[in-house]
Amino acid sequence: MPPFSASAAIPRGVWVLGAVSLLMDVSSELAHCLLPLFLVGALAAPVWLIGAIEGVAEATALICKVFSGPLSDWLGRRKPLLMLGYGLAALSKPLFPLAHSASAVLLARVVDRIGKGVRGAPRDALIADIAPAEIRGAAFGLRQSMDTVGAVLGPLFAMALLALHRDDIRGALWWSLPPAALAVAAIALWVREPAVRVEARARRAAFTRDALSCFEPAFWSALALGAVFTLARFSEAFLVLRAAQLGLPLSWGPLTMAAMSASYALSAYPLGRLSDGFSRSRLLRMSLLLLIAADVCLGRATGAFWLLAGAGLWGLHMGCSQGLLSSLVAERAPEGLAGTAFGLFNLACGAAALLASALAGALWQTWGAAATFYGGAALAALAWLLSARMPAARQF
Secondary structure (H helix, E strand, C coil): CCCCCCCCCCCHHHHHHHHHHHHHHHHHHHHHHHHHHHHHHHCCCCHHHHHHHHHHHHHHHHHHHHHHHHHHHHHCCCHHHHHHHHHHHHHHCCHHHHCCCHHHHHHHHHHHHHHHHHHHHHHHHHHHHHCCHHHHHHHHHHHHHHHHHHHHHHHHHHHHHHHHCCCCHHHHHHHHHHHHHHHHHHHHHHCCCCHHHHHHHHCCCCCCHHHHCCCCHHHHHHHHHHHHHHHCCCCCHHHHHHHHHCCCCCCHHHHHHHHHHHHHHHHHHHHHHHHCCCCHHHHHHHHHHHHHHHHHHHHHCCCHHHHHHHHHHHHHHHHHHHHHHHHHHHHHCCCCCHHHHHHHHHHHHHHHHHHHHHHHHHHHHHHCHHHHHHHHHHHHHHHHHHHHHCHHHHCC
């Protein structure tokens, strides 16, 4: 591991990408925390269908990165794909308040998540391009923290908008469009690519079998580790549903998401910076213990205290794991193939996300809310045992 440099500055481009992520997450989380309530209340959708919608949507986002990552390597450009991805996400926002069926919500979520998938791997690869190796953990952590500040603000705005519109969810959903449009404008105006690295990437044939042969076993082990982590964590939409199932006021759904995101935002950058000079494998395994604790709190919740405690621990798990996994992929990607590496990584995570959310919805529908979270705790415990035996974690 390269030595940690306290004096190394986070590049300007990482700050810009963090600000773009913040704006888009305000938009996405404002809509995301209202959609489960919209589906169950206004559209009378069963809970298992919400699990299926979330699984398909998130898996679509992650699987799309398989194509956008290698394409950015092949083109030698990241920014055009960022514009396309964020633009699709912005265009999807009016579809939510216009929806009158669960299938229409599914369509809107898929368009939104396609946008996320198109931009995700090129954005992470661009951060890997511009951040010095000795501060990559801090760079990815900063981007995650700023992203999650938006995820805190989105639910808080949703709560205020519900009050303003007197619990009219359709009216509140329209407000997800302005911050998404600002994010697209910020990319167009301020995102820049390093010209030297672009020329190097342009010479790589990213879609060929020769390119895949460049990936060493250490990378494939890291890919498997990421899939194990994703399988242990289903969609955060179930936190919103848990608040409603406990009989709390409608505004508690967004508040639960805000609590989770605040914990994530406050922890992602400090833990990412800490990881640049500390045992990352220990932090990764600790994150799974935090997820087990979160699931137990949410499973036993009978009121607001355990609900918020579980949401806070869930956010700590995210802050302790997501930036580290991105750093792991960046470190083990072949030169010039960072986009392809993130694409392959997210394909594995996409399949795991689809399975995890579908399983959570089935558990909820069959045995109730508590069974969903206790099942998640069991999967997280299994992931902890597997990660302790995986070379990717032990050598990280």
